[in-house]
Amino acid sequence: MSETGAFVVAGRSLDLSTGEAAFSYRLGDDEFTERLVLDPVLLGSGPAPAALDAALDLVHLVMGTSYYKLAAPGRVVVERPVTAAQLAVARAAYTDGLGEFAAVNRLPVPHRVEFDAEVREPGQPVEPGGRGALLPVGGGKDSALALVVIPDGTALAVNPTGAQRDVARAAGVPLVEVRRRLDPLLAERTAQGGLNGHVPVTAINSAIATLVAVLGGFDPVVFANERSADEETLTVDGASVNHQYSKSYAFERLFTAAAAEVGTGYFSLTRQLSELATVAAVAALPLRGDILSCNRSYTQKHMGIGGQAEQRWCLHCDKCLFTFLCFAVFLPPAEAEEMFGGNPLADPSLADGFRRLWATEKPFDCVGERAESAAAMAHLAASRSWGSQPVVRLLGAEAADAAQVTDATVARFLPPRGEHGIPARYLESLRRVLEASRSAVP
Ligand SMILES: CC(=O)N[C@H]1[C@@H](OP(=O)(O)OP(=O)(O)OC[C@H]2O[C@@H](n3ccc(=O)[nH]c3=O)[C@H](O)[C@@H]2O)O[C@H](CO)[C@@H](O)[C@@H]1O[C@H](C)C(=O)N[C@@H](C)C(=O)N[C@@H](CCC(=O)O)C(=O)O
Ligand SMILES: Nc1ncnc2c1ncn2[C@@H]1O[C@H](COP(=O)(O)OP(=O)(O)OP(=O)(O)O)[C@@H](O)[C@H]1O
Numbered sequence: 001m002s003e004t005g006a007f008v009v010a011g012r013s014l015d016l017s018t019g020e021a022a023f024s025y026r027l028g029d030d031e032f033t034e035r036l037v038l039d040p041v042l043l044g045s046g047p048a049p050a051a052l053d054a055a056l057d058l059v060h061l062v063m064g065t066s067y068y069k070l071a072a073p074g075r076v077v078v079e080r081p082v083t084a085a086q087l088a089v090a091r092a093a094y095t096d097g098l099g100e101f102a103a104v105n106r107l108p109v110p111h112r113v114e115f116d117a118e119v120r121e122p123g124q125p126v127e128p129g130g131r132g133a134l135l136p137v138g139g140g141k142d143s144a145l146a147l148v149v150i151p152d153g154t155a156l157a158v159n160p161t162g163a164q165r166d167v168a169r170a171a172g173v174p175l176v177e178v179r180r181r182l183d184p185l186l187a188e189r190t191a192q193g194g195l196n197g198h199v200p201v202t203a204i205n206s207a208i209a210t211l212v213a214v215l216g217g218f219d220p221v222v223f224a225n226e227r228s229a230d231e232e233t234l235t236v237d238g239a240s241v242n243h244q245y246s247k248s249y250a251f252e253r254l255f256t257a258a259a260a261e262v263g264t265g266y267f268s269l270t271r272q273l274s275e276l277a278t279v280a281a282v283a284a285l286p287l288r289g290d291i292l293s294c295n296r297s298y299t300q301k302h303m304g305i306g307g308q309a310e311q312r313w314c315l316h317c318d319k320c321l322f323t324f325l326c327f328a329v330f331l332p333p334a335e336a337e338e339m340f341g342g343n344p345l346a347d348p349s350l351a352d353g354f355r356r357l358w359a360t361e362k363p364f365d366c367v368g369e370r371a372e373s374a375a376a377m378a379h380l381a382a383s384r385s386w387g388s389q390p391v392v393r394l395l396g397a398e399a400a401d402a403a404q405v406t407d408a409t410v411a412r413f414l415p416p417r418g419e420h421g422i423p424a425r426y427l428e429s430l431r432r433v434l435e436a437s438r439s440a441v442p
């Protein structure tokens with residue numbers, strides 16, 4: 001394997017006495033090492049070495065996207081042998097997972113990457129752990145719903161903030177924490193002109209979750225990635241670019257195969273739900289006051305060292321506007337305003353931001369399907385409680401006219417539909433929670 005001009009996935013280590021894992025990469029003359037600091041509660045058990053190796057390999061492969069993107073050389077050399085399932089995950093993470101990055105940097109889309117890697121057979125099947133479900137939480141509405149549906153699970157926060165701790169505490173679910181330490185050289189090289197852009201962070205969180213599952217004996221790993229994560233953000237020369245690719249069902253299927261080799265199940269509990277269906281359920285829960293979906297409040301700049309900054313809805317970013325719009329469908333203005341600490345539908349200067357939610361080029365953020373955003377706005381325009389709000393008056397008619405909206409109610413977005421990998425018993429628990437919240441549906 002020639003390393004010239006390639007990104008190299010090099011060495012890695014895990015110290016089970018300190019809980020520190022290190023993952024190294026080479027790009028040109030630079031060497032980068034990203035570190036994980038694992039919760040002490042995960043240390044002390046003796047996981048099957050083959051499963052631990054496979055989980056570390058998965059983390060190592062997908063975490064490399066952050067460093068690869070500095071130059072995006074189109075070739076990746078992997079020093080350790082990998083299984084075909086791991087290689088498929090890595091290919092997806094570096095190609096479609098870096099689709100937004102490629103589009104933003106005006107690189108050819110789709111981004112093509114050649115892998116030099118020795119493919120090995122998977123190890124012997126590994127017995128799943130017996131400590132129940134591991135529920136990665138982002139602090140927002142989707143994973144909050146998962147905590148309610150699976151209350152005997154254990155939550156996982158990667159780079160925990162107050163929002164994730166609050167939501168786990170409010171749900172009464174124990175929380176395991178993992179810290180990621182990006183190599184400081186990454187920021188230095190970015191500042192010096194290295195390429196920058198979005199990385200498939202759900203792929204990274206998924207790999208970290210399988211490592212935690214192996215160490216802690218958890219099974220399955222349950223994400224909360226919604227159906228709208230399958231909708232492309234925009235199309236470039238006929239190719240789809242999806243900000244949320246690593247939350248998509250296509251990626252989930254690839255990752256499920258790799259997680260099985262590690263001895264853990266992996267699926268998304270909310271795969272069949274629209275954002276409106278999730279919000280319909282969460283709006284009816286006391287937990288709604290503890291969630292925070294605003295991505296701006298999760299940046300390292302915002303949180304600072306120690307991650308102690310106060311987090312709140314910024315009420316200006318795409319995700320805040322989208323989330324407020326969905327909750328407005330199920331809450332009267334006073335309750336929505338109390339939950340969010342403000343009302344962006346009262347501010348006409350935000351009309352363009354709302355309109356972008358159903359535009360051909362959606363924002364690069366975690367927002368729902370175009371059709372559900374347009375339907376939600378049209379629904380508000382027809383409602384007595386929200387119809388007179390300035391933004392609703394400006395946009396109601398055009399939302400109803402938007403090509404995708406044939407029915408101005410939100411009802412058609414509420415039933416679960418589409419492919420999924422949810423085992424029957426979890427599907428049944430989800431159905432019960434959704435039914436219990438039905439009274440909140442307008
Ligand atoms: C919090 C956030 O949304 N950050 C995005 C933002 O980055 P920003 O520079 O404003 O702040 P930081 O996140 O603190 O990043 C600082 C620099 O570090 C680089 N970096 C960060 C994390 C990482 O894993 N690798 C990295 O190389 C980053 O590029 C900065 O230079 O803009 C970035 C560029 O578009 C985004 O990539 C940042 O997104 C984070 C990786 C992130 O965690 N975002 C999630 C909140 C997010 O987007 N979730 C999606 C899931 C989509 C997916 O799975 O791909 C969602 O909500 O749907
Ligand atoms: N920092 C994190 N640590 C662990 N898991 C995470 C983290 N961020 C996101 N996740 C997982 O990835 C999924 C997708 O992230 P996303 O931000 O869309 O969801 P969320 O925070 O649950 O809801 P919202 O869309 O309202 O922000 C989450 O549902 C959760 O399972």
